Amino acid sequence: MTPPRSIRSKLVSVVMSTTLAALLVSIAVIIAYDLRSYQRSLLNDLSTQAELVGHMTSAALTFDDPRLAKENLALLRTRPMVRAAAIYDANGDLFASYQARDEARPMPLQLSGTPRSDRDDLVVHQRIVENGETLGTVYLRAENRLLARTLDYLSIALGVTLLAMGVAYLLMRRMGRVVTAPIIAITEIARDVVATRDYSRRAPRISDDEAGELVDSFNAMLLEIEGRTRELETSSTEIAREAAERSRAQQEVMRLNEQLEQRVDERTLQLALANAELANAIEEARSANQAKSAFLSSMSHELRTPLNAILGFAQILTSDSLPSTLEQKKEFANHILKSGRHLLTLINEILDLAKVESGTVTLSMEPVALADTLQETRTMVEPIAAGRGVRVLYPDVPGAVVLADRTRLKQVLLNLLSNAVKYNREAGAVVLGCEQVGPARIRLSVQDTGAGLDAEQVASLFQPFNRLGQEGGQQEGTGIGLVVTKRLVELMGGEIGVTSSPGVGSVFWIELATTAPLAPHAPEGPVEEAEDVQALPSEGEPHLILYVEDNPANLRLVEEIVRFRQDLRLLSAPDGHMGLSLARAHRPEIILMDLNLPGMSGIEVLRQLRADPLTSNIPVIALTANAMQRDIERGQAAGFNRYLTKPIDIDRFTEAINSTLAQLRSAQAAPKQDTGPAERKAE
Incomplete structure (x- = not known):
């Protein structure tokens, strides 16, 4: 059995163990903190370097200049710790790379995943962002010196620990005798006090030296602890009670404040x-009153006009003082009949509007064959159009079926077509188009060549009692037909809209649900020639024009315009590939080009025409609905000879054709010289 150790040896062991533990903890914390700071500093330095490289190479990515990017990466050779670097584009493909001389590992060709660092390398990815757009990613791989630094710290820590433990041991051997003597004297009392927690016990004073003072201090400490323990217990109880009460009071105040703020916000929002609803109601009431006043004024004028003719001619017929011949009586009766029919039309329109506005209109929704309805409207509209010399062009709608009320759909189409004829120019044209705009939607459009409407007139077009901007004109009507049309289209679950250009014409369109989509048109052959081409003039062959257009309605309109000119002949192509083939085969004098073509854009077709020696000198005129200024500038820059926008201005279209033909005649009349390929292309 080993003898028990003395208090002195135990004190030495305790102090040495405590010193060792404190040293180990302190050194470990210092080393960990320093290594963590070093790691962060290294990563921050690499991130900063990557951000700098990304900023320097953003221009290279923008202008696709790998050489400039590689030169920027080569600047990293001043950073020996950077072993490799690379620039990846926005798709993650390798754009440029850099490797230190002694670096053998290749760079990945494709960037994927998140950066992963290991024991030997630190990897950093940094996105290159310019004006909110990600241009690419910077990849940096640097040498990880954390392990070497850790080994150095461990070596230093071992030396410091050994030195400190040696010094502590020497001090404890010298001071142990002084410290242990009084401790042994009071050990028993202290053990009893700790065991019983009886702070009233006191240690006996055994000497008058420092050991005695130690006993006195120990006893005083016990006395103080006893008093403080009682005070602490009392104070802790009081503090806990006050804290609980204060917490409950704060929670109640916060709850009341939240309720008050919520109520204030709710009342403010209400x-x-x-106020907003009241202002809207006041404005709607004011607008309604103004509209009613305008309606009553318009109705008074419109009703009095036919009544004036009816009553006036009736008085002449019944007057004995104003004798009239039989022919005059027939003429007066015709005037009375015409005015009576006009009056009946006005009354019917007012009744239709009243039914629609009151919600008493009942619809019978059913699948309606569009071809039958268009044929019925054609029979009723063409006589009216023929009286004004207006051509009405109808599309082929094989198999198309819309979900609508048959009678109301016919009323809507008749209203739009009659307006297109009424407000058209003499000898103008009306083109009715039909296209599939969605899997279950069909759009019907009515395009005229009338005077058109400005933006202000279009904005107020579907307001009640508005006469299509013709209040001061000579056309008869109440101005409520379009209002009824809009309401009927909406009741049938459709939409209605209009686009118009002053001096060019207007396009009214409606969209309806379909139960059978529009069947595609079967191509008749590679070349679609214009119908009803006039006989060729005796002085020579007509000028050949090629029109590349995929919209049948737009193609039909140009065919009708060209039909009245005996000096022109029109070929057509539905897409860019067919247009290129026809241009190379027939060598037309002018090509009309739509820009939004299926498969190949009009600008791409123009580029291929200019690249082919057979077609490089053919003038190409853009005829497109892209009417924004930037679109026009882009078309002119692409090389179009002229840029015309839809809806077509017939006068401007004719002028463009004539001026282009005149330029061709002038070029043919000039003396021919043998020029090189570059000069011929410039022409």
């Missing part, structure tokens, strides 16, 4: 909504 007041704002009520």
Whole structure:
């Protein structure tokens, strides 16, 4: 059995163990903190370097200049710790790379995943962002010196620990005798006090030296602890009670404040909504009163006009003082009949509007064959159009079926077509188009060549009692037909809209649900020639024009315009590939080009025409609905001879054709010289 150790040896062991533990903890914390700071500093330095490289190479990515990017990466050779670097584009493909001389590992060709660092390398990815757009990613791989630094710290820590433990041991051997003597004297009392927690015990004073003072201090400490323990127990109880009460009071105050703020916000929002609704109601009432006043004034004028003719001619017929011949009586009766029919039309329109506005209109929704309805409207509209010399062009709608009320759909189409004829120019044209705009939607459009409407007139077009901007004109009507049309289209679950250009014409369109989509048109052959081409003039062959257009309605309109000119002959192509083939085979004098073509854009077709020696000198005129200024500038820059926008201005279209033909005649009349390929292309 080993003898028990003395208090002195135990004190030495305790102090040495404590010192060792404190040293180990302190050194470990210092080393960990320093290594962590070093790691962060290294990563921050690499991130900063990557951001700098990304900023320097953003221009290279923008202008696709790998050489400039590689030169920027080569600047990293001043950073020996950077072993490799690379620039990846926005798709993650390798754009440029850099490797240190002694670096053998290749760079990945494709960037994927998140950066992963290991024991030997630190890897950093940094996105290159310019004006909110990600241009690419910077990849940096640097040498990880954390392990070497850790080994160095461990070596230093071992030396410091050994030195400190040696110094502590020497000090404890010298001071142990002084410290242990009084401790042994009071050990028993202290053991009893700790065991019983009886702070009233006191240690006996055994000497008058420092050991005695130690005993006195120990006893005083016990006395103080005893008093403080009682005070602490009392104070802790009071503090816990006050804290609980204060917490409950704070929670109640916060709850009341939240309720008050919520109520204030709700009342404020309710007041704002009520004010807004009141303002809207006042404005709607004012607008309604103004509209009613305008309606009554318009109706008074429109009803009095036919009544004036009816009553006036009736008085002449019944007057004995104003004798009239039989022919005059027939003429007066015709005037009365015409005015009576016009009056009946006005009354019917007013009744239709009243039914629609009151919600008493009943619809019978059913699948309606579009071809039958268009044929019925054609029979009724063509006589009216023929009286004004207006051509009405109808599309082929094989198999198309819409979900609508048959009678109301016919009323809507008749209203749009009659307006297109009424407000058209003399000898103008009306083109009715039909296209599939969605899997279950069909759009019907009515395009005229009338005077058109400005933006202000279009904005107020579907307002009640508005006469299509013709209040001061000579056309008869109440101005409520379009209002009824809009309401009927909406009741049938459709949409209606209009686009118009002053001096060019207007396009009214409606969209309806379909139960059978529009069947595609079967091509008749590689070349679609214009119908009803006039006989060729005796002085020579007509000028050949090629029109590349995929919209049948637009193609039909140009065919009708060209049909009245005996000096022109029109070929057509539905897409860019067919247009290129026809241009190379027939060598037309002018090519009309739509820009939004299926498969190949009009600009791409123009580029291929200019690249082919057979077609490089043919003038190409853009005829497109892209009417924004930037679109026009882009078309002119692409090389179009002229840029015309839809809807077609017939006068401007004719002028473009004539001026282009005149330029061709002038070029043919000039003396021919043998020029090189570059000069011929410039022409």
